[in-house]
Amino acid sequence: MRKSRIMGLIFAEALLLALTIYFGSKIIADEKPQKRYAVIIEKSGDNKWKACINGLKESAKNSNVHLVVCNTDEIEKSDEIKLLIEGQMGNDIDGFIICPAAGDDSLDIIKSAVNEKPVILIGDDALSENVTDYSSYHSEMTVSMPDYYEMGQRLGEELAKKYDNNLSDVSIGIVAGIEGRYSTVRCLEGVKETIEKYGGDEKWVVNRAYDGKLIDNITEGEAVDNLIILDTDSAEAVCSAIESEVLEKKTIFAICSSLATVSSLDKNYIECLIMPDYFEMGYKAVKEIAAKGESSLYRMTDSICDYRVFYKEDIFSRENDEFLYYYKE
Numbered sequence: 001m002r003k004s005r006i007m008g009l010i011f012a013e014a015l016l017l018a019l020t021i022y023f024g025s026k027i028i029a030d031e032k033p034q035k036r037y038a039v040i041i042e043k044s045g046d047n048k049w050k051a052c053i054n055g056l057k058e059s060a061k062n063s064n065v066h067l068v069v070c071n072t073d074e075i076e077k078s079d080e081i082k083l084l085i086e087g088q089m090g091n092d093i094d095g096f097i098i099c100p101a102a103g104d105d106s107l108d109i110i111k112s113a114v115n116e117k118p119v120i121l122i123g124d125d126a127l128s129e130n131v132t133d134y135s136s137y138h139s140e141m142t143v144s145m146p147d148y149y150e151m152g153q154r155l156g157e158e159l160a161k162k163y164d165n166n167l168s169d170v171s172i173g174i175v176a177g178i179e180g181r182y183s184t185v186r187c188l189e190g191v192k193e194t195i196e197k198y199g200g201d202e203k204w205v206v207n208r209a210y211d212g213k214l215i216d217n218i219t220e221g222e223a224v225d226n227l228i229i230l231d232t233d234s235a236e237a238v239c240s241a242i243e244s245e246v247l248e249k250k251t252i253f254a255i256c257s258s259l260a261t262v263s264s265l266d267k268n269y270i271e272c273l274i275m276p277d278y279f280e281m282g283y284k285a286v287k288e289i290a291a292k293g294e295s296s297l298y299r300m301t302d303s304i305c306d307y308r309v310f311y312k313e314d315i316f317s318r319e320n321d322e323f324l325y326y327y328k329e
Contacts, residue, residue, distance in 0.1 A: 034066040035293040037286070038088040041099040041123065042075040048232040048258040051326040052123070055282025056097070063290035068093065075101045076210050078109040085113040095119060095289050100126035102180035107139045118292045120144060120300060122285045123278075125182040134185045142300040144285035146276035148183045151255050151307055152190025155228060158272045158309065159253050160198040167200025173224040175214070175238065177231035179207040187230045187255065208234045215241045229254040232261060239264040259327050265312055273310040279326035281305040 039056060041049055053069065060067045068091065070084055078101045085096060095118035100106040107126040110119065121143045131137050135149070163170050172195060177184035184207065195202060204221040208214055208231050215237060218227075227250045229235045235254040239261070241247035253272045254261060264270045284303035291298045314320055 034064060035094040035290065036066045036068060036092055037095045037097055037289055037293075038085075038091070038093045039067055039069040039097045039122075040072065040081060040084045040088075041070075042072060042101070044069055044072045046258075047260060047327075048256070049278070050259070050328070051257065051278035052282040054326045055279035055284075056286050057282075058279075059283040059286035059290070063286055065286065065290045065293065067097075067286070074210055077101055078103050078106040081106070082109050082113045085110070089115070093117070094293055097122050097285050097289060099123040102178045102184075103127065104129045104131065104180070107141070110141070118289055118300070120285050120289045122281060123183070127180070127182055134182065134189065137182070142288060142302055144281050144288070144303040145183070145305065146281070146307055147304050148186040149190040151274050151276065152187040152192075152230065153194050154190075154307075154309065155230075155253050155255055155272070155274055156191045156194025156198075158274075159226065159228065160194065160200075162251075162271075163198075165198055167195055167198040170200055170226060171222075171224040172200060172202045172226045172228060173218065173221060174202045174205040175218065175227060175229040175231065175234045176205055176207045177234070178209070184230070191228055191230065202228075208237075214238075215247055219247065224250070226251045226253070228252075229256075232256040232258050235261050235264070235270065239267075239269040242269055243267075257327075259324070262310070262315060262324065262327070265310060266315055268312065271311070274307055275310060275323075275327075276307045277305045277323070 056067055068088065075081060081098065081101050096114055097120050098110060099122050100110060104127045107128040110126055119141060121141050123145050125143050126139045126141060128139065160167055176188050192202065203224050206217045206221065214234060227238065229238060229252060235256045236258065238247060242249050252270045254270050255274045257276055257278050261270060261273060265273045288300045288303065292300050308320065308323055
């Protein structure tokens with residue numbers, strides 16, 4: 001009887017020691033300062049980034065890191081990215097999540113500005129000088145983004161389906177994103193190759209610019225019945241112009257990332273919409289850089305997010321309702 005009592009006391013003391021160690025380690029972990037990462041994306045408050053921001057925040061919560069989302073407007077040049085990075089250097093920042101600006105100087109400017117702090121590119125890759133083959137290009141920085149070439153191909157396939165896989169007599173105009181971006185080039189390559197595959201040829205290509213003259217550029221081009229739009233801001237501008245009767249209604253196939261374009265799909269201004277999973281893109285970006293923050297030996301890896309194809313009848317399906325949840329306020 002006495003032996004069993006002694007064994008019980010030993011067990012109780014061992015259990016108490018284990019609990020003390022466990023809760024002590026938890027207290028130490030909780031007191032450990034959070035790593036801080038700055039997020040630099042163009043027009044950070046724009047709805048096109050809503051799902052991405054939600055993914056970033058959810059991942060930061062799960063990874064126990066703190067995000068500083070810089071309040072930005074349009075970022076036309078990489079020098080503006082440099083100023084934003086330098087502005088965060090005195091803010092105890094441990095690394096950066098950056099959507100690079102257009103231009104073949106973006107890679108060099110980001111690399112020099114971050115001063116060897118961890119950085120992951122989000123939504124786009126950064127370009128360097130004298131790039132001629134974008135199909136094999138990689139900046140060597142870790143990226144979290146969609147496969148723009150594949151999305152461009154898929155959009156071309158969806159348009160071809162509408163015309164029984166024969167685009168030879170179909171009039172097509174293409175509205176691409178900002179010139180000088182990796183995403184713009186690869187998306188355009190994918191869609192143009194697919195149009196050609198089905199016997200088609202675009203009448204013209206215009207790029208969105210920061211001068212606000214997109215609608216004028218479209219109306220000045222040869223009349224077309226079909227518009228392929230590869231940029232969220234462009235799609236929103238075109239649909240707004242159609243709704244206000246500034247622009248004649250077209251059949252629109254688009255790649256976008258905002259709820260406003262889903263609304264345009266519901267209103268029949270857009271016929272087919274491809275939406276990248278920006279929540280996944282944001283979530284994986286933080287997960288990677290947080291792992292790097294835990295161990296300098298960790299090697300970050302690229303993340304290619306998924307995408308969805310929407311027609312009007314698909315909007316309110318249960319599966320897509322869950323997907324679109326993260327694009328909401």
